[in-house]
Amino acid sequence: MRAAIPDPRTELHYHSPFQLLVAVVLSAQSTDKAVNLCSAGLFAAAPTPKAMWELGEEGIRAHIRSLGLFNAKARHVHALSGALLQRFDGQVPNSREALESLPGVGRKTANVVLNTLFGEPTIAVDTHIFRVANRLGIAPGKTPLAVEKGLLEVVPADVRKDAHHLLILHGRYTCTARKPRCADCALFSCCAWPDKTLWQRSPS
DNA sequence: ATCCCGAGGG
DNA sequence: CCCTCTGGAT
Structure with missing residues (x-):
């Protein structure tokens, strides 16, 4: 198990673009610390979009119960994984339009991904x-x-x-x-x- | 405009 | 007890 990627631009823990995207979706109205606590188990069980899709909404929910809005987040993360597989070959897209077309991803989350993952000078207003x-x-x-x-x-x-x-x-x-x-x-x-x-x- | 919704802090 | 936490969908 690798250590989390050290990144001064986020305190969320992740090992891949997909995991960062999921972590940001989970972070809505929640502290980074709380997200990191449950994402460790979630990503161990389902590190990829395919595994996340197969884990299912119910399985995802079991890992994130300690977060607020866990019901909506489990639904979003599951649908999000399916959409990545179906429409983006399992890759996290690098355009705002594509990102915002994903379930659970709005302007704020898209801005964080564009900045942290793709180096664009966006400012996500949280x-x-x-x-x-x-x-x-x-x-x-x-x-x-x-x-x-x-x-x-x-x-x-x-x-x-x-x-x-x-x-x-x-x-x-x-x-x-x-x-x-x-x-x-x-x-x-x-x-x-x-x-x-x-x-x-x-x-x- | 309203709903979702647990944990930690004050 | 009440407020806040890197929001998004309806």
């Missing part, structure tokens, strides 16, 4: 980036798509790949949803968030 971009004021928007367009204008293409994951890490560990650690924030002085001073002091 819950973290949506919050951080609005608070900082660098790309305010009422929808994820609006924020994405704003970020594409503001962030130069050559640093976008890194910016994507750095923004997520900032949102996860510093600019958290409920109790932001503004006192420890390196971006405090350039942050436009009106409420930023409310939590200047860390709880010790």
Whole structure:
């Protein structure tokens, strides 16, 4: 068993493009840690699209019960594996249109795959980036798509790949949803968030 | 607009 | 207890 591919652009564990795609689908409204916990067993049982399809929706569900939305995710991952076999020769497609045609894959997931797997300078706007971009004021928007367009204008293409994951890490560990650690924030002085001073002091 | 939906944190 | 976690389909 190989170790997980070290990748500064995601904290999800995977050993192939297919496994990354599945891991990202599983990560909806769930923490990476929770996904890695159950994906280990899932990928051991079904490392390829063919094996995943044969494992079946029920078999997949058994591995991911600890995740939220596990019912819909099991259905998506199973149908997704079938679609890869039937329409893409078992390979993960490298175009946005093809990716978004897959069950359980929307714009956000497609952006993550395009960036992480194929090196495209996309920015996937998830819950973290949506919050951080609005608070900082660098790309305010009422929808994820609006924020994405704003970020594409503001962030130069050559640093976008890194910016994507750095923004997520900032949102996860510093600019958290409920109790932001503004006192420890390196971006405090350039942050436009009106409420930023409310939590200047860390709880010790 | 609403549903799906478990685990961890505060 | 309530909120949040790298959303997508209906």
